[in-house]
Amino acid sequence: TSTDRITRARERDRRHVWHTWSPVGADRAGPMYSHGQGYRITDVDGREFIDASALNSTCGYAHPDVVRQLTEQAARLQHVDLSISSHELAGALAERLASYLPGPLNRTLFVNSGSEGFDAAILMAVAHGEHTGDPRRRIVSFARGYQGATVLSRSLSSLPRSRHPLRAPLPVTQVELPLPAHELRRPEALPVLLEAFAGALAADPDEPVAAVVVEPFLNVGGGVVLPPGFLPGLRRLCDDAGALLVVDEVFTAYGRCGDMYAVRRAGVTPDIVVASKGLTGGYSALAAVTATDAVHDGFAADPVIGGLRYGHTTSGHAVACAAALATLDVVEKEHLAERAEHLGAVMVEALAPLTGTGEVIDVRRLGLIVVLEMSTPEAATAVVDRARHGGLLLRRQGSAVLAVPPLIIDDEGVALVLQGLLAAA
Numbered sequence: 001t002s003t004d005r006i007t008r009a010r011e012r013d014r015r016h017v018w019h020t021w022s023p024v025g026a027d028r029a030g031p032m033y034s035h036g037q038g039y040r041i042t043d044v045d046g047r048e049f050i051d052a053s054a055l056n057s058t059c060g061y062a063h064p065d066v067v068r069q070l071t072e073q074a075a076r077l078q079h080v081d082l083s084i085s086s087h088e089l090a091g092a093l094a095e096r097l098a099s100y101l102p103g104p105l106n107r108t109l110f111v112n113s114g115s116e117g118f119d120a121a122i123l124m125a126v127a128h129g130e131h132t133g134d135p136r137r138r139i140v141s142f143a144r145g146y147q148g149a150t151v152l153s154r155s156l157s158s159l160p161r162s163r164h165p166l167r168a169p170l171p172v173t174q175v176e177l178p179l180p181a182h183e184l185r186r187p188e189a190l191p192v193l194l195e196a197f198a199g200a201l202a203a204d205p206d207e208p209v210a211a212v213v214v215e216p217f218l219n220v221g222g223g224v225v226l227p228p229g230f231l232p233g234l235r236r237l238c239d240d241a242g243a244l245l246v247v248d249e250v251f252t253a254y255g256r257c258g259d260m261y262a263v264r265r266a267g268v269t270p271d272i273v274v275a276s277k278g279l280t281g282g283y284s285a286l287a288a289v290t291a292t293d294a295v296h297d298g299f300a301a302d303p304v305i306g307g308l309r310y311g312h313t314t315s316g317h318a319v320a321c322a323a324a325l326a327t328l329d330v331v332e333k334e335h336l337a338e339r340a341e342h343l344g345a346v347m348v349e350a351l352a353p354l355t356g357t358g359e360v361i362d363v364r365r366l367g368l369i370v371v372l373e374m375s376t377p378e379a380a381t382a383v384v385d386r387a388r389h390g391g392l393l394l395r396r397q398g399s400a401v402l403a404v405p406p407l408i409i410d411d412e413g414v415a416l417v418l419q420g421l422l423a424a425a
């Protein structure tokens with residue numbers, strides 16, 4: 001019977017799957033899902049939820065255009081190795097990404113995850129100094145930033161989940177948030193925050209800074225919205241110090257922040273941008289490391305291959321590129337970036353009255369990333385649990401509750417998310 005099948009599936013999972021970021025030994029009675037449609041997802045017991053928890057959801061579940069293009073590409077040519085050849089979609093996608101970004105950001109290296117993207121970006125940034133006769137190794141980052149799980153990417157962070165004695169052999173200066181998260185989004189926070197970065201850049205004159213690496217929105221670090229003017233201010237500081245600016249748009253790009261990229265919205269030209277999640281909307285694994293021509297062209301000086309010594313067998317996977325192109329078509333045709341900005345504003349307006357009631361200490365957003373900051377992580381967990389009971393999936397990062405609906409969510413869906421949030425908070 002189907003009950004037996006589900007029991008067996010749960011048992012196999014419990015015995016054999018090593019779940020990411022999960023405690024050992026806990027009886028993971030966590031949900032097991034079976035299928036989805038739009039912004040709804042159904043578990044194996046047939047219970048339906050509204051999903052505002054998937055950080056990478058652009059087109060929601062089972063979007064017919066994405067499914068069709070991805071399937072057709074798998075049937076035509078699943079992939080070829082980009083280190084010795086190419087397929088048509090790699091160029092089509094790289095050109096599309098360049099069209100969304102400021103002029104000099106013209107060259108995209110494809111990898112499979114955000115973490116790999118940062119390994120590549122840091123290799124690029126450190127090599128760039130060598131190529132220009134100005135070798136530098138130090139990296140400046142947010143202590144509460146999260147760029148990934150690899151040894152190199154996790155070395156930029158001091159979040160408890162990132163800390164590890166095995167660290168990249170690079171000097172890293174980490175900037176602590178100079179104000180509480182709920183104060184950082186205010187314009188008055190800008191000089192304080194920039195001062196902290198200026199101090200980090202100047203911290204060790206014997207180790208000049210190769211790159212400053214930041215997220216425009218600290219996701220894992222607690223749903224932190226940064227003050228307006230942060231990226232332009234940081235660009236100026238980097239220019240003064242001769243450091244590259246590397247922006248982590250793994251979460252924010254492709255509509256989520258209310259624009260195709262947060263850097264475009266801020267009018268800033270970084271040297272390297274790493275983006276991933278929304279690019280395929282979860283239909284495949286793909287990340288894009290887009291660099292300026294100057295960073296790219298410098299690799300002609302590499303002594304071994306005259307290029308970047310980095311890549312993976314599945315870099316720029318053709319099926320993933322098909323999913324990305326289909327996703328971006330939907331984002332453009334349905335104006336999902338503008339819609340994200342509008343829906344985020346609608347949601348915050350409805351939720352703002354919660355501020356100061358119960359355990360809610362702040363309501364904030366970037367695009368369609370809506371954050372309820374609670375007084376403690378336990379209070380945030382309680383909100384997520386209550387919402388789940390009511391059929392709404394949310395996300396917790398520290399003491400922040402994040403509502404991240406797919407960008408294709410309609411007005412009715414937004415009303416349901418709001419209803420669930422108001423009941424749970």
Ligand code: PLP
Pocket residue numbers: 112113114115116146147148149215219220248249250251276
């Ligand atoms: N950067 C940010 C802002 C993220 O949110 C994440 C993932 O959660 C990463 C980087 C790492 O990406 P991945 O999980 O694809 O390795």
